[in-house]
Amino acid sequence: MKVLVTGGAGFIGRWVVKQLLDDGHDVWVLDNLANGRHSNIAEFMHHTGFREFVTGDIKDKKVLRDVFSNKYDICYHLAASINVQDSIDDPGTTFANDVEGTFNVLEECRRNNAKMVFMSTCMVYDRAASPEGIDEAWRTKPASPYSGSKIAGENMVLSYFHTYGLPVVVIRPFNTYGPFQKSSGEGGVISIFIKKKLRGETLNIYGDGTQTRDLLYVTDCARFVAQAGYSDRVDGEIVNAGLGRDISVNELARLICEEPDRIKHIPHIHPQSEIPKLLCNYGKAKNLLGWEPAVSLEEGIKRTAEWISVNDMK
Missing domain, CATH: 3.90.25.10 (UDP-galactose 4-epimerase, domain 1)
Known part of the structure; x- marks a missing residue:
């Protein structure tokens, strides 16, 4: 498939790009390098499946229009402001990136009928209250502008599924390292x-x-992210991933x-x-995607x- 990864030069984005390349797809990356680093993906530049790295911002509609001219099958939307303290100090930047930027990417996905995998976060949840952990039906709590912006982004993404029939999935990985x-x-x-x-x-x-904290090793996270894009069983759904410990x-x-x-x-x-x-309760990912973590915390x-x-x- 032809795949775009926004934020693909970031920490998780880098591993998602690797997973997609390993799975045989053609991959484009869009990143403004605010959080990401070019060195994260340098080793992929000569990979036969790595098509292009574009330095650009999801708030720039012209850049997005140009990038989406490649007609992707899937857009993995990972580009975001991700720091809680930064969102407290400067909520406007987080809102612009995580809500307005997500809307811009969504519009391009809708124009091109590309599936969107939206990277959300476990930080949208209220505290776990049972040994079974947090499942997708658990209550949310916007305890910071970061989590509030992610919840807003989630709702916009899911609205495109219900309104336009656009294939989308919201994923909530727990603390990835x-x-x-x-x-x-x-x-x-x-x-x-x-x-x-x-x-x-x-x-x-x-x-x-x-x-x-429920700590998820990054290769397990990247495998989960990729699989969420491959399967139509999770279209219109919210899905967790974590270690379960x-x-x-x-x-x-x-x-x-x-x-x-x-x-x-x-x-x-x-x-x-x-x-x-x-x-994390990752039962839904296990049931719908056949996914479960493979790397222990100690390993x-x-x-x-x-x-x-x-x-x-x-």
Whole structure:
């Protein structure tokens, strides 16, 4: 198939591009490099299935019109503002990217009858309240402008399914981590903790550390994202993906760094947007897509640490 990945030079986008290429598709990437990095996809540039990298913004309708002249079968829409604190400090930018930008991409999908796979987030949910975890029917809670913008984007995407019959699917991966994720302040907690451990620095935990996360290794996430585009069984649906196991940030820090004196608690910078318990129920993905995670948390941390030690210790 002919496939476009918006945000394809980002962390998850990079792995989705790899999965699509491995599956034999022709892939185009659109990214404004605000979050993504050209180096993330440099190894694919000479792949026979990699067609073009376009530096451009989803808020630019002319750029989108030109890019969509390739007549894609599927658009994996991953381009977004993704940082919670940034959305609190500057909600307008997050709204423009995650709502207005999504609308622009949707319109091009509608004009070209291209299926859209919309990357949402587990951050739209309220806290888990049972051992079964959060399924797709669980209540949402827009605890930050980021999650509010994602919920708005989801609703717009699903409206195109109901109004125009456009094939779409909303996907909500839980906390994804792995190689190529940034280990700076806006990166993922695992990457940040690993890099601090390797540098001999203190691992800082926001709040009391009892908040839990369901951590999904990035190759499992990319496989889920790709499969959501391939199957019409999930058209018009919202689908979760996660490990199905949560761990507190305190336990995670101890798992990564076995020296308690290097773990410190600091005041939370945005406690109002914290979700106390995130635990994924991925039964719908298993039933409709035959998907389930293959990489354990311990194995994923090992692979990530090996990659960081070689590639990200500047």
